[in-house]
Amino acid sequence: MKTIKILLLAAYAGLVLATPALAQSETEKFFAGKNIDFLIGSAPGGGYGIYGAVVGRHIGKHLPGKPNIVARNLDGAGSITAANLLYNKMPKDGSTLGAIFMGAVVEPLIGDATVTQFDARKFIYIGSANKETSICLSWQNAPVQNFEEVFTKELMVGGAGVTSSIRQYPMVLNNVLGTKFKLINGYPGSREAGLAMERGEVNGLCGIQWTSFIAQGAEWLEAKKVKIMMQMGGPNGDEILNKMGVPTIWSFVKNEADRRTLAVIFNQLEFGRPYVLPPGVPADRVAAYRRAFDATMKDPEFLAEAEKAKLIINPVNGEGVQKLVDDIYATPIADVERARAALK
Secondary structure (H helix, E strand, O other), X not given: OHHHHHHHHHHHHHHHHHHHHHHHHHHHHHHOOOEEEEEEOOOOOOHHHHHHHHHHHHHHHHOOOOOEEEEEEOOOOOOHHXXXXXXXXXXXXXXXXXEOOHHHHHHHHHOOOOOOOOOHHHOEEEEEOEOXXXXXXXXXXXXXXXXXXXXXXXXXXXXXXXOOHHHHHHHHHHHHHOOOEEEEOOOOOHHHHHHHHHHOOOOEEXXXXXXXXXXXXXXXXXXXOEEEEEEEOOOOOOHHHHHOOOOEHHHHOOOHHHHHHHHHHHHHHHHOOEEEEOOOOOHHHHHHHHHHHHHHHHOHHHHHHHHHOOOOOEOEEHHHHHHHHHHHXXXXXXXXXXXXXXOO
């Protein structure tokens, strides 16, 4: 009997030890030879499109079975078209991945809930390529060159989809702080709005991400064709922008109520470029995606391509993004309602 017990214990131990390998084998079996549909919820050429394309070229090699990542842009309503499709229509087995605007993540909370057919808290976040800082800038011949002047002089800026920051942030600043941005909507994204600024259709941009601007407009800055007037983000500001002497939005906020309202809007910058799976993806595949994303963010080949494309990489892992989203959705209702009103 003693011998039988020893053999049974040994067999059980062997089964326990083999289970992780078996699970990994099943995960690898799922991904091997598969095409992963990667929906990038923006127009190509803008910041989100560039980041998504570069991530898509590298994340597959870090997934078990090394599947083929097939990236496609699905622009519409500031990523809401892609988010609705991903949440409601696409397979929930791990064969579809998405890149959506941070504004789309908070739209059900502070925006138009009638157009969002998803619960952002139920998306599965695998990570964000970077924390973000947004900037307001003016063209070289614009009537406004310093942010203080926007309180007394009109500045015409280009806007995009309803959840895009270049549309939302000027509206919020007008309604909360009393600035005089004149918003010209209808541009597909920040790239097109930037080109419109260069052509003279608008005088500036407000709410473009600093990382997007570096990727598409660094030459304007080097040639002194633009003036960065202000930065929006964390309380301490971006290190590079601080060295350039660019003030933060918080230096223009006069009371605590305004500060709380703006925090509801700007806290999304902490997960600037989120990558998501639809709800219901099996846990082992979620874990594989999160490991793959973290590995991609450290991949020398990815980092070299990102540097060449002038992309700033300071990632947040999937668990971190998930917590940030939950924290935003736990905002007191009075602050949410004031932020919602500021977007109208």
